[in-house]
Amino acid sequence: MKSFKILVLALLGVLTSCTIDKTDYEAEMGSQVPENYEFKEAVSFTSGTFKISIEALNGTFYKGYNELHLKITNTQTNQNVSTSEVTFLPIKSSTDGGRTSCPHEYKLQYDNVNKYFAGYSVFTSESETADSWKLYVSFTADNQKYELSKDISVAKQSNKNLNMTTFTGKDDEQYVIALVAPQKPTVSENKLVAGIYKYNKPVNAAGTFPDPSQFSYSEVSGYTLKLDPRMPEPSMGNHSSPNNQDLTQQNDGLYHGVVNYTMTGNWTLNLIMMNQNGLILKGTVVPTDFTPGVEGVKSELYIDTLF
Known part of the structure; x- marks a missing residue:
C-alpha cells in the first residue's frame, strides 16, 4: 500500500509539471507566433518601360518556404503584362567565392484569375555578412528579352511552425524539407503541409553565369514522410499523440498529412523519409518509452516546432 501511495504521488507530480509547463507555453505563444496572410511588395525592378514587382507574405523574404507573386507592368500604359516568358533564379554568394541556390520555381506560370506569375523560393539561410542573396529575373515582352538582377535581404523565420531542414540522404543526394502550413496550429488535428526538394546535380560544365542548369532543384515525386510527433521536454516525458497521418x-506537388497537437508547447516532428520504392533515405524510429525527467530521443531526421 505504501508503495502504491508513493507511485500515485509521483504520477501527480509529473502531471502537475505538465500543467505548469503547458500554461507557460500558452503565455509564450501569445507573443511569439506571427501570422502573415497579406502579400506585399518585397522587391521591385525597373527596365525600360517595364516594372517587375515581387510580392511575399508581409513584404518580406524569410528563411524557409516563400510563396511569391510576380507582376510585370507596362509603366506607359499601366497595364499588366501576361504573355511574357518569366524565369526566376535566386543565388547566394559567399565571401569565399562560392555560389549556390535553393529550391525554387524557375519558370513561373501566369495566374489568369489573380493576374500575376506564381512561384516559390525556399531560402536556405538568412542574409549575413558572409552570405548575400541576389535574384536573377528574365522576361520577354514585345519580342525582346529583358534580364535583370537585384540584391535582396532574407530575414530570420521567427515562426517555428515554418521551420525547414537540409540534409544528405542515404542515396548521396542533397534534400530540403520545408514546412508550409499551418502557420499557427491549434490544439487539435492540424493539416500539415511540407515541400520536399532535391538538388539536381549538374551533368554538364557551367555555361555563362548565371547558368540555371548549375542551380536546379526539383520537387521529389512519390515519396513518403512518416510522422511521429513528440514533446521532447523532460517534463513531458516523450509525450506523443494519436491520429497522426x-x-x-x-x-499541388506538396506533401500533406495530419499532426495532432494535444497541448501547446515544444513539439518535435520526428520524420522518416522513404522514396517511391519504400527505401528509407533518412530518419530513424523513435523509442516509445514514457521518460519523465529525461529528454526524449529524436529521429535522425526531425523538425522542431513551437506554438
Whole structure:
C-alpha cells in the first residue's frame, strides 16, 4: 500500500509539471507566433518601360518556404503584362567565392484569375555578412528579352511552425524539407503541409553565369514522410499523440498529412523519409518509452516546432 501511495504521488507530480509547463507555453505563444496572410511588395525592378514587382507574405523574404507573386507592368500604359516568358533564379554568394541556390520555381506560370506569375523560393539561410542573396529575373515582352538582377535581404523565420531542414540522404543526394502550413496550429488535428526538394546535380560544365542548369532543384515525386510527433521536454516525458497521418504528395506537388497537437508547447516532428520504392533515405524510429525527467530521443531526421 505504501508503495502504491508513493507511485500515485509521483504520477501527480509529473502531471502537475505538465500543467505548469503547458500554461507557460500558452503565455509564450501569445507573443511569439506571427501570422502573415497579406502579400506585399518585397522587391521591385525597373527596365525600360517595364516594372517587375515581387510580392511575399508581409513584404518580406524569410528563411524557409516563400510563396511569391510576380507582376510585370507596362509603366506607359499601366497595364499588366501576361504573355511574357518569366524565369526566376535566386543565388547566394559567399565571401569565399562560392555560389549556390535553393529550391525554387524557375519558370513561373501566369495566374489568369489573380493576374500575376506564381512561384516559390525556399531560402536556405538568412542574409549575413558572409552570405548575400541576389535574384536573377528574365522576361520577354514585345519580342525582346529583358534580364535583370537585384540584391535582396532574407530575414530570420521567427515562426517555428515554418521551420525547414537540409540534409544528405542515404542515396548521396542533397534534400530540403520545408514546412508550409499551418502557420499557427491549434490544439487539435492540424493539416500539415511540407515541400520536399532535391538538388539536381549538374551533368554538364557551367555555361555563362548565371547558368540555371548549375542551380536546379526539383520537387521529389512519390515519396513518403512518416510522422511521429513528440514533446521532447523532460517534463513531458516523450509525450506523443494519436491520429497522426504520414505525409504523401498531392496534386499541388506538396506533401500533406495530419499532426495532432494535444497541448501547446515544444513539439518535435520526428520524420522518416522513404522514396517511391519504400527505401528509407533518412530518419530513424523513435523509442516509445514514457521518460519523465529525461529528454526524449529524436529521429535522425526531425523538425522542431513551437506554438
